[in-house]
Amino acid sequence: MDSKITAQVEAYVDEVWEDVVADIAALVAHPSVADASQGAPGAPFGAPVRGALDCALGIAEKLGYEVGDDEGYVGIADIPGAEDRQVATIAHVDVVPAGPGWNTDPFTCTRREGWLLGRGVIDDKGPAVLSLYAGAFLKQLGTVPRYTFRALIGCDEEVGMTDIHHYLSGHDDPDFLFTPDAEFPVGNAEKGQYGATFTSAPVTDGVILSWSGAEATNAIPAESVCELAVDASACPAPAANADRLAIEAVALGRTRITARGIGGHASLPEGTVNAIALIVDYLRGADLVSASERPFLELMSRIHEDTAGASMGIASSNEAFGPLTVIGGTVEVSDGRIRQTIDVRYPDSTTDGRIAESCRALAAEFGATCTTDHAKEPFSVSADHPAVQTLLDVYREVTGRPAEPFSMGGGTYARNFARAVSFGPEDNDLELPAWGGSMHGPNECASEAQLKEAFKIYILAILRLMEVDL
Structure with a gap:
């Protein structure tokens, strides 16, 4: 030089x-x-x-x-x-x-x-x-x-x-x-990019009033807030991640759960803690949701179980690109349904078509649907x-x-x-x-x-x- x-x-x-x-x-x-x-x-x-x-x-x-x-x-x-x-x-x-x-x-x-x-x-x-x-x-x-x-x-x-x-x-x-x-x-x-939205079947007797996650689908949420039509006295103390969960009464018969994770970019999930997943785990353990909400909560648990896509059946890896990653980004409750987005980064050892097919099949197991939002090849x-x-x-x-x-x-x-x-x-x-x-x-x-x-x-x-x- x-x-x-x-x-x-x-x-x-x-x-x-x-x-x-x-x-x-x-x-x-x-x-x-x-x-x-x-x-x-x-x-x-x-x-x-x-x-x-x-x-x-x-x-x-x-x-x-x-x-x-x-x-x-x-x-x-x-x-x-x-x-x-x-x-x-x-x-x-x-x-x-x-x-x-x-x-x-x-x-x-x-x-x-x-x-x-x-x-x-x-x-x-x-x-x-x-x-x-x-x-x-x-x-x-x-x-x-x-x-x-x-x-x-x-x-x-x-x-x-x-x-x-x-x-x-x-x-x-x-x-x-x-x-x-x-x-x-x-x-x-x-890596290739694949984004999709999982949508629940109609919720007829739901207790989940609102739920927030990341503000962008390509971000891992550092905070998630979920409000339930449940009295705070009926909400047990967290059995896990107690330091990351806060449960407070909003009004009689209404409770707010706030989870604090470790946010980050969707492409770099290592070292993060997805705040939505913290609430999913709590709700499943506390058995607070209704019968019509339970299947989608179980689906969300599968989505958030790991960031390699193994639990969703979409895991893939090769030497040139490394492993697939997947995160749940945004979540919402609207029009009587719950919606969870995912952000997938994938190697050229798989395709967006295969990922979409697996996601649709997974959604169907829980009476839900999955629609592709975007896809880009490696x-x-x-x-x-x-x-x-x-x-x-x-x-x-x-x-x-x-x-x-x-x-x-x-x-x-x-x-x-x-x-x-x-x-x-x-x-x-x-x-x-x-x-x-x-x-x-x-x-x-x-x-x-x-x-x-x-x-x-x-x-x-x-x-x-x-x-x-x-």
């Missing part, structure tokens, strides 16, 4: 870091949960997302990019090169709902002991700002880069990625793209691609750590492009502070040291990609 360039990069990182943090805070301030039902021309995912997009484009313009947008679906920021061919990044400014359990305002970026807290600091507003500042280093060199560098800003990654589908319907694929929306070193393969890019090898080399040189490409359960924008990978900045081995949380959970936090290292990696990666024959 050229020592002069490295020194320039390190000086740049230090020089602009306070500006980077300020711009992350400005983006976090927008409660940009994508909601197409609130869409309008130029703001297809609602005004808060449009506000975040304008904020990001304002940062890009300040840094010297040529900016525009694709009808509000995707922001476009370019540094023109000698060739029209593109090296690109894509990050997103939409976020999952804040959800319960925060100790700070989720839409105010709080700086504490070398960490940033706020919804989106690691997924994906922080990385979005890093990518803009990383590309802007090309302007510092005072030369025209070989390829055009394009920073794309997405607005609908957490909900359906319809933003990038719209973009690609009218724009060519970049020659190579990475998304700073996963773990280091390089994610060159992503995706991969060759680890031997010269751009992939370039990213790995830069990561090794900056960190001194070994690096091999990996597959993951998370779904990123990369799967929508012909030549794309995910490239940090997360580190799943990083120990979070006691008051901090992971992405999609309460108290989402990011280490400033981690972000700074990623920032340096991104700058050097973009410089190196300009030298690769794509």
Whole structure:
């Protein structure tokens, strides 16, 4: 690695870091949960997302990019090169709902002991700002880069990625793209995704009045609240997980059960505790529900029994992608039925068709139904691609750590492009502070040291990609 360039990069990182943090805070301030039902021309995912997009484009313009947008679906920021061919990044400014359990305002970026807290600091507003500042280093060199560098800003990654589908319907694929929306070193393969909703038979004599879980189907709920038409005096003390369950009288003949688990992203269930499952276990043991509710409660127990899908009959694994994972995300009681969603991440050793068939059969055992909400096939890019090898080399040189490409359960924008990978900045081995949380959970936090290292990696990666024959 050229020592002069490295020194320039390190000086740049230090020089602009306070500006980077300020711009992350400005983006976090927008409660940009994508909601197409609130869409309008130029703001297809609602005004808060449009506000975040304008904020990001304002940062890009300040840094010297040529900016525009694709009808509000995707922001476009370019540094023109000698060739029209593109090296690109894509990050997103939409976020999952804040959800319960925060100790700070989720839409105010709080700086504490070398960490940033706020919804989106690691997924994906922080990385979005890093990518803009990383590309802007090309302007510092005072030369025209070989390829055009394009920073794309997405607005609908957490909900359906319809933003990038719209973009690609009218724009060519970049020659190579990475998304700073996963773990280091390089994610060159992503599991397939399958989402479905289990719905109970009509409940005629139910005691479950309401039930909440995660606010998004791709999140593991940290809190679940269930209200019953049962007097609190009839509710026994929890036989298990007593420290995670609270039972309180709401009124005569009405009781609220609150479960507190450990939330997280659906693709990373290890180490989490699903709050819905805590209530399922309690209700089954306490024998409080009605005869018409009992079958669906038993079905929910099967869904929540493990995160490998063994109890549901959908488990699958292979060396290239690893094991299937499944979680129950949202739950609700409405129109006389109970509904539980699932989020499945699966290897290419199975198919969404097989998973759907097994889920329908499982539902039928309990007099319920299962409908598919979405399905995406597994995706991969060759680890031997010269751009992939370039990213790995830069990561090794900056960190001194070994690096091999990996597959993951998370779904990123990369799967929508012909030549794309995910490239940090997360580190799943990083120990979070006691008051901090992971992405999609309460108290989402990011280490400033981690972000700074990623920032340096991104700058050097973009410089190196300009030298690769794509």
